[in-house]
Amino acid sequence: MKAASLLRTVDAMGRVVIPKSLRVQYGIDANCALEIFTDGQGIILRKYSAPCALCGARATDGQTDFSAEAHFSVDGGQNLLYNEKQRAQHTLRQKTEGV
Numbered sequence: 001m002k003a004a005s006l007l008r009t010v011d012a013m014g015r016v017v018i019p020k021s022l023r024v025q026y027g028i029d030a031n032c033a034l035e036i037f038t039d040g041q042g043i044i045l046r047k048y049s050a051p052c053a054l055c056g057a058r059a060t061d062g063q064t065d066f067s068a069e070a071h072f073s074v075d076g077g078q079n080l081l082y083n084e085k086q087r088a089q090h091t092l093r094q095k096t097e098g099v
Contacts, residue, residue: 018045052076 008016018028026047028034033048054076 054080 006019006022008019010016023029028047035046035048037044037046052075
């Protein structure tokens, strides 16, 4: 990735305008939540992705939000389906064995 060096001025309220080209490149829309980090040398802004409600993983490419309130990663969804399938098979075995 090529590093970009852009100069922006901080206004009296502490706001900085992120250039449109960077907002488009990183999928940052109006009212998009950003996480703010420091690394000892500067400030890092990153588009916020809520953790998966099932496994705690952060969304990356190939992961999907199914709801605006709960976020699910592909891995978390697959784990849930696997566990539910195992539970259903166990329940079916109990019923067929008369337990």
